[in-house]
Amino acid sequence: MLAKFKKIYSLFQAVDIDKLEALSQKVDLAKVLNTVTNLDDKQLAQALKILQGPSKKKELPVINGDFYGMEEKLSAENNTLRLQVREFMEREIAPIVNSYWLRDEFPMAIIPKFAALNIAGYSYHGYGCAGGDSLMEGVIAAEIARVDASVATFFGVHSGLAMGAIYLCGSEEQKQAWLPKMQRFEVLGAFGLTEPEVGSAAAGGLTCTARKTADGWVLNGQKKWIGNSTFSDITIIWARDEHDGEVKGFIVRKENPGFAVEKIKGKMALRIVQNGLITLTDCLVPESDRLQGANSFKDTAKVLQMTRAGVAWMAVGCARGAYENALDYTRQRKQFGKPIASFQLIQNHLVEMLSNLTAMQTLVFRLSELQDAGKLSDEHASLAKVFCSLRTRDIVSKAREVMGGNGILLEYNVARFLADAEAIYSYEGTKEINSLIVGRAITGFSAFV
Incomplete structure (x- = not known):
């Protein structure tokens, strides 16, 4: 009483x-x-x-997908650049991305703004490039993908695949001619390896041919899924030499006679990326535009090894964007009179997402350390691609799940990540092909056909 x-x-x-x-x-x-x-x-x-009356509003933790503080490993200078890229993506890209994704269009106006960031070819030395490290290059890729994977793919194709092919396989004259302009985005690049009937079997099955003539090289065949190709100024085309059967690389300009591009429509993922079907019909390329250091598929593979590591970082960014958007949503969305983030099952999903994300982050940080130390192998890059793209699939799925029906609406962002994760899972080598690369390394037996 x-x-x-x-x-x-x-x-x-x-x-x-x-x-x-x-x-x-x-x-x-x-x-x-x-x-x-x-x-x-x-x-x-x-x-x-x-x-x-109402109690004081509960102060919630800051939303931060870097749970283990991996970004603390960056130098002050690199962290400043990371924040600049993040601010650019949130200011310039986030407000427009859903509209362009829905319309299946690319926002061309962002290209000069990207140029101003001075991040193209970040890890390359000379030719107007920053000469930075691979770790920071990966961080940049993740920061871009954290807002949109399509824009990250556009950047990765231009800066990684196209510039990388010239940087690794071009002559000094070709590097001087192309890389400074590409670094400033004055020349836009694409990378043509995959064909309508040849994806995983590119190493030994390319049907696009190159024939040496007195005037140069004549290319015939098709390339499919080539990002940026509808508006790129140059496309790196990989074709099999009819004389010796080896794969060679060519810098093909958009104005070359016999070069035609048709936009691929009806995609459910990476809709902002402008993928093209390229048809080469007696396309004449001068000897001066043949990549002088690309004489077999082993040279092509050097480019793919480098960019495959970048795709693993991109998967991390995509997963982080989905996780952070989902966490923010669950703290605001109320059911039964309180935020759904306070429910046990929702917290369990969020923790599983964060666990996978944190494992991915620690893996790619170490991957880039190996790359900067000159110790990166095909199997290292492939393991990262396998694990990160697989775990990203799981993270975006759970992000959609905790958002219920709203998870399929573009305005909540996660639907876009959910779709784009499917493309990341497949490009730069499927999960199966990359698994076999790692399997060969650890067992000593090749399971390739």
Whole structure:
């Protein structure tokens, strides 16, 4: 009984004295006290809560997908650049991305703005490039993909595949001619390896041919899924030499006679990326535009090894974007009178997402350290691509799940990540092909056909 009277005393203490005096003019306080005395504990607690008014808003933790603080490994200079890229993506890309994704169009106006960031070919030395490290190059890819995987793919094709092919396989004259302009985005690049009937079998099955003539090289065949190709100025085309059967690389300009591109329509993923079907019909390329250091598929593979590591980073960015958007949503969305983030099953999904994301982040950080130390192997890059693209699939799926029906609406962003993760899972080598590369390395047996 004493405890109850203490609660009643607290109840009246919660009311401002001036308000209590005003209340006495309207109601019989003795009657109110008698009524309050007869309330049970639950009713009394509810009355006290109402009289006390709304409690101070709970201060929630900052949303940050870098749970283990991997970004603390970056230098102050690199972290400043990371934040600049993040601010650019959130200011320039985030407000427009859903509209362009829905329309299946590329926002060409962002290209000069990308140029101003000065991040193309970040890890290349010379030719106007920053000469930075692979770790920071990966961080940049992740920051771009954290907002949109399509824009990250556009950047990766231009800066990684196209510029990388010239950087690794071009002559000094070709590097001087092309890389500075590409670094400034004055010349846009694409990379043509995959064909309509040849994807995973590119190493030994390219049907696009190159024939040496007195005037140069004549290319015939088709390339499919070539990102940026509908608007690129040059496309690196990989074709099999009819004379020796080896794969060679060519810088093909958009104005070359016999070069035609048709946009691929009806995609459900990476819709902002402008993928093309390229048809080469007696396309003449001068010897000066043949990549002088690309004389077999082993040279092509050097480019793919480098960019495959970048795709693993891109998967991390895609997963992080989905996780952070989903976490933010669950803290705002209320059901049964409180945020769904307070429910056990939702928290379990979020923790599983964060666990996978953190494992991916630690893996790619180490991957880039190996790359900067000159120790990166095909199997290292392939393992990262396998694990990160697989775990990204799981993360975006759970992100969609905790958002319920809203998870399939573009305005909540996760639907876009959910779709784009499917493309990341397949390009730069499928999960199966990359698994066999790792399997060969650890067993000593090749399971390739």
